[in-house]
Amino acid sequence: MNDKINVIAFDADDTLWVNEPYFQETEKRFCALLENYAPHHTLSQELFKIEMQNLHLYGYGIKSFMLSMIETVYEISGGTADLKLIPEIIRLGQDMLQHPIELLDGVKEVLDALKGRYRLVVATKGDLLDQERKLKKSGLLDYFHHIEIMSDKKTDDYCKLLKHLDCAPEQFLMLGNSLKSDVIPVLELDGYAAHIPFHTLWAHEHYEGNLEHPRFLQLTTITDILDYVGH
């Protein structure tokens, strides 16, 4: 790792705190509500298809997920399902929006070790209000110099972030659980990126292939980063 690293940016969902398991848990409940119409895997497939169709219009986040679940009820039942399912699905989504924050192991230790020595940043996709609320509830807000909630995490989006932070790519290190969103676009800009796998990943974030790059670090847990930048 070079000495010039100045900004360390963290993905939020499934990097700082648990997220995807709540989506999967909600999807299970959603499938249970509709099990008279189709088996779970068919429902999951239809929901994912509808989510992907809507992604360019809705973007990421829980409200988008709610709207796609509601659309799936109609599609999967051919319009015959009971309207009473709708408030149950709204409730599932509202429960997600109010879920407590569960920090991942090692996060506080890493932030404590890095605070004051680097500009720490959160760079996350998702819904503006929901991500702000999660940050507040997480108790981590004071660690961060800047919070960037992004509509997407492509190379261009990181380019804007770096410009905004007045940070050269070789001074930037991004940490996250998604190779597709947190690692590859940053390496493309000649920044540094570290991958911290999380046990579960949304299908949309799947990346096939091996990654080798001089500015890429494959870590096992978030605390491993301290071997590179902590001392």
Added chain:
Amino acid sequence: MNDKINVIAFDADDTLWVNEPYFQETEKRFCALLENYAPHHTLSQELFKIEMQNLHLYGYGIKSFMLSMIETVYEISGGTADLKLIPEIIRLGQDMLQHPIELLDGVKEVLDALKGRYRLVVATKGDLLDQERKLKKSGLLDYFHHIEIMSDKKTDDYCKLLKHLDCAPEQFLMLGNSLKSDVIPVLELDGYAAHIPFHTLWAHEHYEGNLEHPRFLQLTTITDILDYVGH
């Protein structure tokens, strides 16, 4: 107006381009879909009540509006409405998300006159992806030094924006159509604010009372601002 103004920030919806009339038009169509269950004014009232109940969870924007319309179908019909209404409402929302941008009169003239002489900023509430898309479609992106999409526009939110822009309140002028969101919180910070009325205003933005303040400008149209800062 003092000479120190450095940043001029514009609200977007109903200040740069038409917005609220599309919500009202959609609400009319929504009420027409449900006219077997209740008269329009009852439906509008119920929808507004549900929107206000959900605001703290969903925030502003079209997806929130879609979810509240869907919830209203269930509530107003006591669960008896046909599920077939749901895709019709989803379509209404998706049409809104894809609506062309209609710039308001005088906007380009004002931006052309001010560009290069002030740091021009957009400060808007709403959904992240939707507002970014509208800005791109508007063709106005190049005028702006910074775009701030905010989950709310209270005094604290403007405080963060000013800090972020490294701008003192007496160097900041905000223009917008909502006294509640664009003017009062900025005056509270000792910034300058100008009100440009738009012919229609969402009930949530209504403000009762007269406003007199040495840093407040009541304008008739956006081009009036050039009498204060344009020359």
